[in-house]
Amino acid sequence: MGGNLSHEYHFVTPKGEDNVISCTKCSYVANEELAEKRVNVAQTSEVKPKDAASVWWGISRDRRTLIMVSYLQKVAPVQPGAATSERQDGTNTHAIKRIVPSLDASIENPLQAWKGAMQEGRTEADRIYHIIDSSLVNNVNDKRGEELYRLHTESLRSLWSGLPILDETAVGDVTRIQNGDLCPHCDTGTLEVQKAVEVGHMFHLGTRYSKPLNAVVTDEGSQQTELVMGCHGIGISRLIGAVASVLSDSKGLNWPAAIAPFGAVIIPAKGNEEDAVTVFDKFKESGPHSDLTYSEGLMVSIDPVLDDRRRELGWKLGDADLVGYPVIVVLGRTWKNEKKAEVQCRQLGTRELVEEEALVGTVAKLLGQL
The missing domain is CATH 3.40.50.800 (Anticodon-binding domain)
Known part of the structure; x- marks a missing residue:
């Protein structure tokens, strides 16, 4: 609502719905939508036999662009009770959307939706947008990713022969952050993924609203200056839910005095x-x-x-x-x-x-x- 400059307040709890990523050494903290990790070339070149190059499919909102993501599926043990942002397929739809803003991540069967759009005759601008994850590009066995790309595009062309397909390729880090990934802001820290509940948000609005409304003030130099605005919100219902879940025990709820209905x-x-x-x-x-x-x-x-x-x-x-x-x-x-x-x-x-x-x-x- 106010641009990219904002600050979220999260309460860390295993029962949270959001993932917050922080560095173990420096002050780097970000939510899953904006978090990044540093790709270590030496690490990505150490391919384990159980790791496999995989493909994730997506589609644009207008159903005209099929998005194919080639990435290295890292198979790692998950510690019981440990917070993790890893999806079953290992991809990070937020990172993919930064590369292809028109991505519609809500579609469960993108291939079927794209095929349906093809059959409706909307073929002039249809294309496959191929994203290769950095782990495959940096990997000594990166040919597996290229081979996947070739095999999938050939199968698509054979399935819908005669359709003009415009291929574009991009490289980016599109896998989800896991515990132990390298911090992008320092040389020694690793990242930790924790479940959290967002209980507050601050937005720096700048002049986004004051400028079109001509909301100005006269400064000490008698010059008219547009108001610089900001706002904040507190998630009252989320706070109550967070407090209830964290302080409750086997006997029931356990309200703190500040918000208890009765003392x-x-x-x-x-x-x-x-x-x-x-x-x-x-x-x-x-x-x-x-x-x-x-x-x-x-x-x-x-x-x-x-x-x-x-x-x-x-x-x-x-x-x-x-x-x-x-x-x-x-x-x-x-x-x-x-x-x-x-x-x-x-x-x-x-x-x-x-x-x-x-x-x-x-x-x-x-x-x-x-």
Whole structure:
């Protein structure tokens, strides 16, 4: 929306949908769409017997250009649980699209789609665009790639004899980045692929919108200057999903205090319902605690909720864990006998008996740590 100058904010998690590539030595970081790797000629010349030259097919949006990618299919062991951006076919459609911007990567059977376009009689500008991956060009056995190209183009010509086919050839790095690939920005670093969730984005818009709108300001030299604009967005729904997935455990969700719907839930055992209302009122009346703050400097407010449903205590406790309240206050047997409530905080791994007079301060202090 604002050109090529932008900055993404990613949260690294195995449950993410994006791939982020970073260098182990320098500050190079890029998402999969823009990431590059350095091709090592010495490495690519070391062909293993199980490696094979392969072909990937694509097609343009107008169905007039068939895109054939010859590349070296590297067969490498995948470590259990390791993040990787390797597709089954090993190609990087983002890199291919940089060479052929008209690529339609959503088509599952490009050959069939191209043949259908041929049969419709659209033949004047139809062509095969051949891309040879750098690994094949640099490889001592690069003739395998050329042989693949020759065999495939001959088979196409025999299949659709008489069709004018305009062949173009390009060379580029079109395989996906894997862990251990060489960094393009430094001489010693290797690349690491990690799953991540994009939770924010900043765009430098420049004068893209201010210029056509004639949005100008008068500077200190009394000269009119076009506004330089920028914008940022926060993925609220993605943030909530990321937090839920990362902090949840086998018992349920586990919300941090900053975004939890309620800071604490009060759960009374049978016979303690009236006392639970009293505790709830004390929490509500306590207001923000200026002496206890979040790390960002925000004042802590307990913001309680009372579970007064007619269910067994054990069921309520399980449900509270499932919902993910930051703090759980239980008015059980010790409350009846000693006026001590059990205060639980699963994130901090704490469970303690607290006297009635100290409840507000204890819960507020716990929330200040979350």
